[in-house]
Amino acid sequence: MLVFTLVASMSLFGVRVFAEEVSKAQIKGLDEQVQEIKKDVLGISSELSLLEEKLLYPSNTQISVFVSFADEGGFRLDAMDIKLDGEEVTHHVYTANELEALRNGGVQRIYTGNIRTGDHQIEVSFLGKSIIGGVYQKTASSKISKGVKPKLVEIKVAGQGFGDAIEFKER
Amino acid sequence: MQRLALLLISTVSLAALSFHTAAAEKSTDVFFGEAIFYANQAEYFDAISRLDTELGQYYGLDDPGLDSLHLLIDNAQFSVGDFELYYRMHQRAGRAIKSVIEGNVEPAVRNKAIYRLAKILLQKNQPVNALHAIEKIEGELPDEVRDDIAYIKAVIFMVNGRPTDAIEILTGLQSSDTHGGFAAYNLGIALLQLNKDAEGIAQLDKAGTSSGSDEGTKSIRDKSNLALGYKLLESGDPALAKKYLYRVRLDGAFANRALLGAGWAEIALDRYDRALVPWTMLSKRNVTDRAVQEVMLGVPFAYGKLGLHGKSAILYGKALESYDTELAKLDASIESIRDGKFLEALAREELKQDSNWVIKLRDLPEAPETHYLMHLMASHDFQESLQNYFDLEEMRKRLLAWERDIGAYQEMVNIRREYYKPLLPVVEKQFQFLDSRMRLRIEQRDNLENKLQSMLIAPRPQFLATVTERIDGVSIAKLEKRVQHLPKTNEQRQRVDRLRGVLDWNIYTQYHDRLTQAFKRLRELDGVVADLKEIYRSFVRTRQAATQSYEGYDAALNTLHIKVLEAQERIKSAMLGQGHMLESMAVNELDIRRKRIEGDQVKARFALAESYDRAQKKQLDDEYKKAAEESAEQARKAAEQAEKALLEDAKDKAANQETTRKEPK
Numbered sequence: 039m040l041v042f043t044l045v046a047s048m049s050l051f052g053v054r055v056f057a058e059e060v061s062k063a064q065i066k067g068l069d070e071q072v073q074e075i076k077k078d079v080l081g082i083s084s085e086l087s088l089l090e091e092k093l094l095y096p097s098n099t100q101i102s103v104f105v106s107f108a109d110e111g112g113f114r115l116d117a118m119d120i121k122l123d124g125e126e127v128t129h130h131v132y133t134a135n136e137l138e139a140l141r142n143g144g145v146q147r148i149y150t151g152n153i154r155t156g157d158h159q160i161e162v163s164f165l166g167k168s169i170i171g172g173v174y175q176k177t178a179s180s181k182i183s184k185g186v187k188p189k190l191v192e193i194k195v196a197g198q199g200f201g202d203a204i205e206f207k208e209r
Numbered sequence: 210m211q212r213l214a215l216l217l218i219s220t221v222s223l224a225a226l227s228f229h230t231a232a233a234e235k236s237t238d239v240f241f242g243e244a245i246f247y248a249n250q251a252e253y254f255d256a257i258s259r260l261d262t263e264l265g266q267y268y269g270l271d272d273p274g275l276d277s278l279h280l281l282i283d284n285a286q287f288s289v290g291d292f293e294l295y296y297r298m299h300q301r302a303g304r305a306i307k308s309v310i311e312g313n314v315e316p317a318v319r320n321k322a323i324y325r326l327a328k329i330l331l332q333k334n335q336p337v338n339a340l341h342a343i344e345k346i347e348g349e350l351p352d353e354v355r356d357d358i359a360y361i362k363a364v365i366f367m368v369n370g371r372p373t374d375a376i377e378i379l380t381g382l383q384s385s386d387t388h389g390g391f392a393a394y395n396l397g398i399a400l401l402q403l404n405k406d407a408e409g410i411a412q413l414d415k416a417g418t419s420s421g422s423d424e425g426t427k428s429i430r431d432k433s434n435l436a437l438g439y440k441l442l443e444s445g446d447p448a449l450a451k452k453y454l455y456r457v458r459l460d461g462a463f464a465n466r467a468l469l470g471a472g473w474a475e476i477a478l479d480r481y482d483r484a485l486v487p488w489t490m491l492s493k494r495n496v497t498d499r500a501v502q503e504v505m506l507g508v509p510f511a512y513g514k515l516g517l518h519g520k521s522a523i524l525y526g527k528a529l530e531s532y533d534t535e536l537a538k539l540d541a542s543i544e545s546i547r548d549g550k551f552l553e554a555l556a557r558e559e560l561k562q563d564s565n566w567v568i569k570l571r572d573l574p575e576a577p578e579t580h581y582l583m584h585l586m587a588s589h590d591f592q593e594s595l596q597n598y599f600d601l602e603e604m605r606k607r608l609l610a611w612e613r614d615i616g617a618y619q620e621m622v623n624i625r626r627e628y629y630k631p632l633l634p635v636v637e638k639q640f641q642f643l644d645s646r647m648r649l650r651i652e653q654r655d656n657l658e659n660k661l662q663s664m665l666i667a668p669r670p671q672f673l674a675t676v677t678e679r680i681d682g683v684s685i686a687k688l689e690k691r692v693q694h695l696p697k698t699n700e701q702r703q704r705v706d707r708l709r710g711v712l713d714w715n716i717y718t719q720y721h722d723r724l725t726q727a728f729k730r731l732r733e734l735d736g737v738v739a740d741l742k743e744i745y746r747s748f749v750r751t752r753q754a755a756t757q758s759y760e761g762y763d764a765a766l767n768t769l770h771i772k773v774l775e776a777q778e779r780i781k782s783a784m785l786g787q788g789h790m791l792e793s794m795a796v797n798e799l800d801i802r803r804k805r806i807e808g809d810q811v812k813a814r815f816a817l818a819e820s821y822d823r824a825q826k827k828q829l830d831d832e833y834k835k836a837a838e839e840s841a842e843q844a845r846k847a848a849e850q851a852e853k854a855l856l857e858d859a860k861d862k863a864a865n866q867e868t869t870r871k872e873p874k
Contacts, residue, residue, distance in 0.1 A: 079776055
């Protein structure tokens with residue numbers, strides 16, 4: 039009995055065989071089928087997003103606003119407001135995942151909309167907490183010029199002591 | 210070997226996460242950065258979709274060199290391959306990365322691509338191909354993946370049965386921040402593979418006492434100690450084995466196996482009472498664990514060895530009761546899986562928000578089937594199949610939303626068509642009228658410029674006469690006609706000639722100033738013409754945008770709608786297949802557990818009977834002994850009584866003889 043049980047205990051080193059009826063070939067076959075479906079659905083996604091962009095945000099009126107961190111984000115960003123010509127167009131409250139994604143170099147597309155060609159005023163406000171725990175909030179505005187091409191505005195935010203808290207970049 | 214590979218691959222995946230960060234740090238293209246934003250949140254579908262779109266647009270440009278993605282194109286290609294890898298699209302990821310390797314790229318870039326390809330091949334359980342790939346790495350290694358490359362190389366060598374090569378690399382990785390712990394453990398395993406038992410044991414001992422308080426280090430310590438303990442137990446050194454088994458944390462993932470092993474080490478040393486310490490502790494843990502079920506036979510076995518057959522029989526009886534309960538649970542679980550409850554439980558959204566959702570499944574009262582499936586659910590094949598099922602479910606939801614969106618877009622296009630179509634002909638007519646006027650004015654302006662340019666070569670002062678001067682000129686000409694018959698000395702004629710002289714004087718002497726002024730005004734006119742042209746272009750664009758807002762979408766939307774419907778059908782069928790496969794895996798796993806418990810049940814029944822017999826035999830032996838002792842006591846007492854009676858009889862006889870001597874006749 040001792041010997042039998044001891045051998046059973048040694049199964050830690052053995053290879054688990056869990057499914058005689060489900061073969062490796064079946065798993066592989068189905069996996070390849072799923073991969074093919076993913077490829078097709080991704081293709082649909084790309085086609086649809088291009089079509090949506092053309093339909094909803096034509097180049098001559100399109101404006102997109104992106105947010106990124108200028109540094110490692112030595113503060114906690116809680117929320118951000120974007121105003122265009124004095125009107126609020128978006129307000130975003132950040133999740134922990136989104137913050138981590140920004141800290142690791144991600145760029146968030148916070149707003150896409152339509153504006154007329156010509157000059158406009160963009161105002162950005164954010165609310166957060168500094169490293170030492172105090173409230174850290176900033177507001178900045180900038181003039182942007184909308185032409186025929188889609189307008190891309192990148193907003194770089196930085197923690198205290200890392201240069202400008204809000205920096206605008208037009209593309 | 211397979212177990213080892215699983216451990217290592219999981220580590221490689223963790224290491225790969227830093228690639229997103231590395232790529233992102235250099236990203237100056239917002240669309241690439243956006244893809245990374247999604248990838249960093251493990252939303253790989255969105256990340257691939259965005260980066261694919263961006264890459265498609267980049268390659269469609271006439272001059273891609275001017276695009277902001279140009280400087281990052283290699284990185285973007287890698288990243289899309291990486292994201293596909295994380296999204297379990299191994300086939301496409303492999304092809305994307307291979308195309309980079311075969312391209313004309315720098316050694317550092319090429320080596321990074323080879324590393325990623327080798328990783329894919331290893332994950333796909335193609336160790337030989339992974340070896341062929343990794344051996345192509347030569348020259349400069351990128352700093353950020355230097356340790357990753359070394360580590361995966363060692364893993365590939367081990368999986369391909371080349372522990373000697375692996376040992377060399379793993380020894381060099383001992384001080385690595387990211388891979389030091391795993392390298393220490395695997396170095397021990399590699400040494401054992403080479404039958405260098407003493408060195409392997411020493412290395413695992415080192416890995417089992419490594420410093421660090423994070424969960425990863427603790428797990429490596431536990432795993433090293435457990436592996437070492439069982440290795441020593443297997444090679445017949447239970448005294449040393451228990452030293453390592455007792456090092457394993459009591460609340461870690463390896464605790465139950467360690468407690469079980471520690472008990473067997475004590476048994477092997479004939480220390481049955483000591484074996485009861487870890488085993489009793491283990492027997493109070495979750496009964497669905499295989500180690501706990503095994504120890505339910507171990508504890509009464511130890512009591513039996515201590516001669517406590519009654520206690521042993523009682524515990525075997527309890528084990529039998531527990532096995533019955535568990536078998537009933539397993540039957541209910543199998544039934545529940547067949548009713549589709551398992552997939553329902555797995556697909557619960559609220560559980561997926563928690564990183565320990567597999568463990569939390571145990572707490573769901575309506576999902577008993579998951580109690581026994583923890584090990585299955587941790588296996589690579591099951592996880593891959595389960596993730597595929599989740600991915601299919603996610604795509605199904607996306608397609609449903611897209612189907613609705615496409616319907617809305619079709620309606621939007623129709624509304625725009627109904628609005629613009631009647632308006633455009635009227636606007637077009639007005640536009641044509643304004644267009645012809647504008648063309649005329651522009652032509653006039655061009656003629657004016659030509660005239661001015663020609664005056665720079667051949668001065669024509671009359672061209673720059675003012676309106677008044679022209680009227681005056683006409684009036685003077687009329688007067689000249691009237692006085693031409695008069696003699697030149699005539700006062701009238703002289704007056705007219707003076708008027709002509711004054712007029713010409715002014716025109717000729719002011720010519721240069723007037724020409725300069727004319728050019729200045731022409732430039733001012735150019736500004737107005739430019740504004741006019743911009744308004745014209747803007748109008749053309751708006752008219753074009755109005756037309757384009759409804760034209761050319763019907764076919765594209767219809768095609769997309771058909772594609773969405775087809776994909777939905779394929780997903781439906783694949784989900785059925787994948788769901789059925791998961792259920793089969795689960796049922797098979799439960800069936801295996803069922804059979805093991807039935808085996809344990811048989812053993813427990815025999816052991817119970819044996820213990821009962823021994824307990825009964827002991828009881829009979831005790832009764833026989835007691836009866837024999839009582840008989841002996843009775844015999845002893847009888848003998849004493851007989852002896853006493855004899856003595857008394859002898860005394861009586863002696864007394865009688867004395868009486869007879871004193872009374873002579």
